[in-house]
Amino acid sequence: MKTKNTVMEEIDLLELAKALVRRWWALVLAVVIFGMAAFGYTYFLIDPLYKSSALLYVNNSDISLGSTSFSISSADLTAAQKLVNTYIVILKSRTALNEVKSRANLDYSYEELKGMISAAPVNSTEVFEVVVTSKDPAEAERIANTIASILPDKISDIVSGSDVRIVDYAVIASHRSSPSYTRNTAIGMIIGLIISAIVIIIAYLMDDNIRSEDYLTQTYPDIPLLAVIPDMVGSKHSGGYYGYRYGGYGYGDYEYQRPSKKPKEETAKKEEISAQVDKSLPKQSQNKRA
Numbered sequence: 001m002k003t004k005n006t007v008m009e010e011i012d013l014l015e016l017a018k019a020l021v022r023r024w025w026a027l028v029l030a031v032v033i034f035g036m037a038a039f040g041y042t043y044f045l046i047d048p049l050y051k052s053s054a055l056l057y058v059n060n061s062d063i064s065l066g067s068t069s070f071s072i073s074s075a076d077l078t079a080a081q082k083l084v085n086t087y088i089v090i091l092k093s094r095t096a097l098n099e100v101k102s103r104a105n106l107d108y109s110y111e112e113l114k115g116m117i118s119a120a121p122v123n124s125t126e127v128f129e130v131v132v133t134s135k136d137p138a139e140a141e142r143i144a145n146t147i148a149s150i151l152p153d154k155i156s157d158i159v160s161g162s163d164v165r166i167v168d169y170a171v172i173a174s175h176r177s178s179p180s181y182t183r184n185t186a187i188g189m190i191i192g193l194i195i196s197a198i199v200i201i202i203a204y205l206m207d208d209n210i211r212s213e214d215y216l217t218q219t220y221p222d223i224p225l226l227a228v229i230p231d232m233v234g235s236k237h238s239g240g241y242y243g244y245r246y247g248g249y250g251y252g253d254y255e256y257q258r259p260s261k262k263p264k265e266e267t268a269k270k271e272e273i274s275a276q277v278d279k280s281l282p283k284q285s286q287n288k289r290a
Contacts, residue, residue: 019204020197030196031189038188039181048176050137054148055167058083058126084128087155087164088119091130091147096154104146116143127167137173144170 020027090096097113100106106113119130130147134140152164210216213228 016201016204020200023200026200027193027196030192032192034192034195035185035189038191039185042179042181042184046179047135049133049135049178050140050173050175051131051133051177052137052140052144052170052173053129053131054144054170055122055127055129056087056148056151057165057167058087058128058163084121084126086159087151087162088128090155090158091119091151092117096147096151099150099154100143100146103150104142106143113143116140117147132170133177141170141172 092114094110097110097117101108101110101113108116116133117130118133119128121128130144130151132140132144132147134143148166148169152166155162155164213225216223216225
């Protein structure tokens with residue numbers, strides 16, 4: 001039973017693949033349509049975003065945070081990582097961002113501005129990067145440089161003995177960071193391919209028509225095939241009747257004429273023609289015929 005079921009599954013998968021190949025044009029059409037739709041949506045409806053970043057350095061020195069004091073050396077990268085994370089929390093505090101808003105003349109709320117800013121250590125070093133994302137590249141550069149200018153003083157006011165220095169100022173981005181036209185178009189094409197394939201597979205699975213005797217012999221190998229009804233209409237050489245057509249119906253060059261659908265009308269027409277002929281003949285000819 002396992003062997004038969006395995007064979008049936010292989011046959012089903014093969015037929016499924018054939019169904020997809022037969023409708024390759026539908027797959028290609030869906031890929032093109034969805035790809036164009038994704039590109040158009042990305043190009044016309046999604047605003048491009050730009051990023052500017054500034055680099056800051058955490059100096060190695062003995063510092064104290066409240067009543068706790070600890071030291072950081074160049075070899076102690078774990079402690080430096082913790083210190084950088086502390087500075088990132090201070091950066092995103094409401095007090096620090098409100099000062100950034102006032103200096104940069106921004107109309108964003110605290111939550112909006114916080115969502116535009118991200119910060120993280122660079123390769124687990126004592127340098128951390130502040131990245132600002134905005135629809136305006138000049139605005140992103142202005143916000144990043146404002147943060148870099150006020151953050152050292154803000155941190156020194158909170159953390160005693162801290163020393164933060166600017167490594168690199170932000171510059172205006174020349175290229176957008178998102179969205180990616182290529183990536184979104186590729187995603188749209190893949191979605192179109194998947195959807196069209198699913199539709200074709202569902203249509204194939206719901207199709208209960210038997211299209212060949214091979215399907216019966218392979219699907220039901222234990223049941224004998226008694227007879228096959230030939231296709232008298234759909235054949236390439238069929239003329240709608242039995243046999244092959246060569247210029248008409250029948251075999252060879254002979255053309256089979258279908259019987260008239262209106263025999264009474266044709267008989268009446270023949271009688272009318274015969275009467276006209278009789279009138280046109282001389283009386284002697286008529287007498288002879290009589």
